[in-house]
Amino acid sequence: MAGEDAVLEVTDLTVEFPGVKALDHVAFSVLPGEVHAIVGENGAGKSTLLKILGGVYAPTRGSLSLAGEPYAPSRPSDAILAGIAIIYQEFTLFPDLTVAENVFVGREPYSRFTRGIDYASMRDECRRVFATLDTDIDPDALAGDLSVSEQQLVEIAKALSVDGRVIVMDEPTAALSRSEVERLLTIVKRLRAEGRSIIYVSHHLEEVFEVADRATILRDGKRVTTLDIADTNEDELVQLMVGRDVKSVFEREPGVIGGVVLDVKGIAAGRILRDVSLTVRAGEVVGIGGVAGAGQAELTQAVFGALQLRSGTMTLEGTAFAPSTPADAIAAGVGYLHDDRKQAGIFPHLSVTHNLTVTILDRVRWFLGLLSFSKEATAYETYRSRMRIKASSPGQLISQLSGGNQQKVLLGRALAREGQLLLLNEPTRGVDIGAKAEIHALISELTAAGVAVLMISSDLPELIGMSDRIVVLSHGTVVGRLDGDDRTEENVIACATTEKRIGLAA
Structure with a gap:
């Protein structure tokens, strides 16, 4: 199906960085009106491939063609002008600009009357695009004030507003609720019906099987194969x-x-x-479910000292616990994993070692408060081995690691105080199935050692499969306590969306 009919042709694409071959002779094609999935583990080369398509990187060897014509973007604006719209996994919004300004950044409509930007047209077009997404985000809202899921929808709106012939989606549903995911997949199907070509990158294989026509599998920077989705199954895809x-x-x-x-x-x-009560015991995982914005993040932030209590009490291992800052919680041995790895998790310009040890600086100090290189090296090796982190060296920048390995570094940081309570917000968001299995195995090892885990997850199979008990929130209060056979997707959804009460005293 490749060749002259292809809207996009990738031929012998190779990308080399110092000491690393990120892509190795990759070739595939995308047809008109096709949803073409790109799947593979973190570090397989997917993000590098997309940055080549978007004009961020230049290939070392190989070529691209678009509608039969050579395509060699040297900057992101070249991709936009050529009709390739890319939604990157990591948000590219300007937090101090409005939603409308973000959607049209670099291509603002011009008014002949005011000889300036036509803000009214920008707002109207924003509303039109958001209407197709079945959402009503205010075009005048600051992007930095939006929730993670709302920011993801703005990124999608930005790509749709380009009206490109090839739309590239890199983990577009990673921060979306279940209903928002279903809405997006409906949009993908509609765009395909309109004749658009879509490159769809996702770790959620159920999404791939729902919308993709074909899939190209990458492993270690190489193309393993390209196959028709109708001719394969999830087990085979994972194996590849x-x-x-x-x-x-x-x-x-x-x-x-x-x-x-x-x-x-x-x-x-x-x-x-408001009025939330729960317990977490040694050796168990208590999962927190609910639709986006139901109070899950506020719960872990309150326990971690990032939000002050208006009322209520907490105890930690039998002792009154009222942290006024996250530093208080860290000192008490509470580990915390944020749901937004890029904005509030990693320090991108610091090394893997420094990202791991930032919460235990008191333990890696030497004379006169100076850091001890040997103590840092010991801590790095301890958690590199324990978390199974794949890094080239202790000094490698964390921003150079795959998403799954960045997540394992942050998990190691949360564990570094060796406390008995771990607060996990979306622990496997944006990681591949292999890294997900490794993180789940790590959580199991921790609970086997007696660690108590409070885990938020919007991934219902993960929430049910990893939790001993599930507490469901709606509008900031507990609407369900699910244990044993009550831990089903249907019950979580019923409690979260209809406030049906299960497991609560009358």
Whole structure:
């Protein structure tokens, strides 16, 4: 199906960085009106490929053609002018600009009357695009004030407003709720019906099987194969992606449950959280479910000292616990994993070692408060081995690691204080199935060692498969406590969306 009929042709594409071959003779084609999935583990070369298409990187060897004509973008604006719109996994919004200004940045409409930007047209076009996404985000809102899911929708709107013939989506649903995911997949199908070509990159294979026509599998920078989705299944795709069997991704054997580590009683915090009570015991995972914005993030922020309590009390291992800052919580041994890896997790310009040890500086100091290189090296090696982090050296910048390895570094940082409570916000968001299995195995090892885990996840199979108990929030309050056979997707959704009450006292 390749050749002259292809809207996009990738031929012998090779990209080399110092000491690394990110892409190695990759070739595939995208047809008109096709959803073409690109799948592979983190580090397989997917992001590098997309940055070549978007004019961010130049290939070392190989070529691209668009509608039969040579295509060699030297800057992102070249891609836009050629009709290639890319939604990158990491947000590219300017937080201090409005939504409308972000959607039209670099291509603002011009008014002949005012001889300036036609803001009214920008707002109207924004509303039109958002209407196709079935959302009503205010075009005049500052991008920095939006939630993560709203920012993702703005990124999607920006790509759709380009009206490109090839739309590239890199993990477009990573920050979306279940209903928003369904809405996006409907949009993808509609765009395909209109004759658009879509390159779809996702770690969620159920999405790939729902919308893709073909898939190209990358592994270690090389193309493994390209196949028709109708001719394969999820097990085969995973096998091709990772080169090995990955079993029990969402399964966790229940262990021995110990005493109460965290006891939360009637707390209220932030704008939405109110009258929430729960306990987390040693050796168990308590999952927190609910639609986006139901108060999940506020709950972990309150426990971590990032939000002050308006009412209610907490105890940690039987002792009154009221952290006024995250530093207080860290000192008490509470580990925290943020849901936004890029903006609030990694320090991109620091090394893997410094990202790992930032919460234990008191333990890696030497004379006169100076850092000890040997202590840092020991900490790095301890957590590199424990978290199975793939890094070229202790001094490698964390921004150069794959998303899955960045996530494992942050998990190692959360564990570095060696406390008994771990707060995990979307622990496997944006990581591939292999890294997801590794992170789940790490969580299982931690609970087997007696660590208590409070985990937020919008991935329902993960929430159900990894949790001993599930607490469902809606509008900042508890609407469900699901245990045993009650832990089903149907029950989580019913509690979260209809406020049906399960497991609560009358």
